[in-house]
Amino acid sequence: MKHSRRAADAAESSATAAEQSVVETRRSSDAAERSAVAAEETLGDQRREAAERRQAEEEANRPRAKLHIEHRDKAVWELINHGTAAAENVRCLDAPGARDEWPADLSLAAGDVYAFMMAGSMQERVPSVLRVVWDGQDEPVLLRVPPRSS
Known part of the structure; x- marks a missing residue:
């Protein structure tokens, strides 16, 4: 047991x-x-x-387009693409006024330069900023217009 x-x-x-x-x-x-x-x-x-x-x-x-404005001579300015991509169909949203009309199909490859004219008057000065858009850049980019060099 x-x-x-x-x-x-x-x-x-x-x-x-x-x-x-x-x-x-x-x-x-x-x-x-x-x-x-x-x-x-x-x-x-x-x-x-x-x-x-x-x-x-x-x-x-x-790659991106990077646009700048530079003064070349007298009333001639340059829109320059310092970026690594083309800016296709560049449009300025500001009325021409003091500047000449840009072509409707303005395109700038990387490194390209587009010369244009802007001339101020007593009624209308050369603008200090231009608002620009291009294909793929729908929000306006503000491009500072540098003062004229002497």
Whole structure:
């Protein structure tokens, strides 16, 4: 009877240990699953951030037109593209007034120069700024008109 009691106690202890082992295994499995989910989310965040960085770098390195106005001589001014891309169909939003009319299809490749005339009068001065747009640049760009050099 003593042996059967010990055997019963041992069986009960073994069953309790097996139950605890199952509980621990479930806890470990749940923790591993949470860890895997967290790792997937982190990897997803890293991929998204890398894609955003790559997109920002591509945008920053994208060729762009960069227009400036310089005074050449007397009433002659130059519209210069200092950028790395062409400015197609450049339009000045300000009425010609003191400046001559630009061609409707004015395009400037990178490094190109377009000479035009502006002359002030008593009624109308040479403007200090011209508002310009071109294909792909719908918001007006304000180009400062430098003072005439002597």
